[in-house]
Amino acid sequence: MSFDTIVAVLAVALALGFDFVNGFHDTANAVATVIYTKALKPGIAIVMSGLLNCLGALLVGTAVAQVITKIIPSDTVTLPIVVAVLIAAVIWNLVTWWYGIPVSSSHCLIGSLFGAGVTAAGWDGVEWHELNKVFLALVISPVVGFGAGALATWLALLYSKEKENPGSKRQAHYQVMRWLHIFASASVSFSHGSNDGQKTMGIITLILATHFTGYSIEHVPFWVVISAASAIGLGTVIGGWRVIRTVGTKISRERLSHSQGFGASFSTALIILTASTIGAPISTTHTLSSAVAGGTLPMYGREKINPKTLKLILLAWVLTFPVAFGLSSLCYLGLKLIWHN
Secondary structure (H helix, E strand, O other): OOHHHHHHHHHHHHHHHHHHHHHHHOHHHHHHHHHHOOOOOHHHHHHHHHHHHHHHHHHOOOHHHHHHHHOOOOOOOOHHHHHHHHHHHHHHHHHHHHOOOOOOHHHHHHHHHHHHHHHHHHHHHOOHHHHHHHHHHHHHHHHHHHHHHHHHHHHHHHHHOOOOOOOOOOOHHHHHHHHHHHHHHHHHHHHHHHHHHHHHHHHHHHHHHHHOOOOOOOOOOHHHHHHHHHHHHHHHHHOOHHHHHHHHHHOEOOOOOHHHHHHHHHHHHHHHHHHHHHOOOOOHHHHHHHHHHHHHHHHHOHHHEOHHHHHHHHHHHHHHHHHHHHHHHHHHHHHHHHHHO
16 A cells, blocks of 8 residues: 555545544534523433434535535645645644634634645635635624524514513423424534535545545545544534533623523524535534624623623634644645655
8 A cells, every 4th residue: 555545544534533523622512502501411412412413414415515625726636735734624623622712613624725725836726716705604604693693582582581581480481492492402413514514525525536546526425424424423422511611601691591592503503504505614613602692682782792702702713714724834834845755
């Protein structure tokens, strides 16, 4: 077996490792609100999330994966580029997970693709038409999430009366809202798998098309779909309590209500599923964080939004792309030296 083939096999394993890390890093996206409102016990919530992440990756299709394979032109993609992208994305994902910062795995991956492509081939190393579409989706989705979270929470409050009777747990409306909250949380898990699972499928397809005959970037093999879905589901089950605490307790200064949890989760799920269907790789993390912040407005008012946590999330949002760009660029230059030797 040649050196390149060994590296290609290891790169596929690394891509699945990134998918696994994505799962436990982004567990908070689905389960934080149901855990901290006590709608579900943590163990049940996390297992539910893992299973639905896997199903989302299996059932929704590969439109996002196809976009990922086209960001770097096919005549530019090499094995060192893809390996550099994966190493950079995994490093930043692990660092931000360690500090409990809800950072976007999508930003990690797109920034890394951009950095490695430009370092390898200059400004022609990326497909600007595809990259511009991704940039637009990444910028718009948190803004839409904030507005949709506020609107959905306001409508939920009209039904549940939680704002007027925050301590009453016996009302029928309260119990209905609890179950709607659980359903919305499950929807976020499914939608997260449908979008983020596909990103790894796209990377593995790039590796296969770059090195192995019989594979094309135009088709995602079924075994790739199965393995990526399994990796993100398993990572989700293992969980990421550091990020769960940030989303569940630190964005709002007040405890989350079922109406707010439902509003944030349901609006996020709709946005992510829409993006997955049209092939837009967006950030579940930032969409949900924005929706939680938006839902705080009708529930508690603007003064109860925690600006310190929002600034931390915004800083991570701004820094992730250039950091991933720089990391992948350095990784590519280092790998290029190894390949030459």
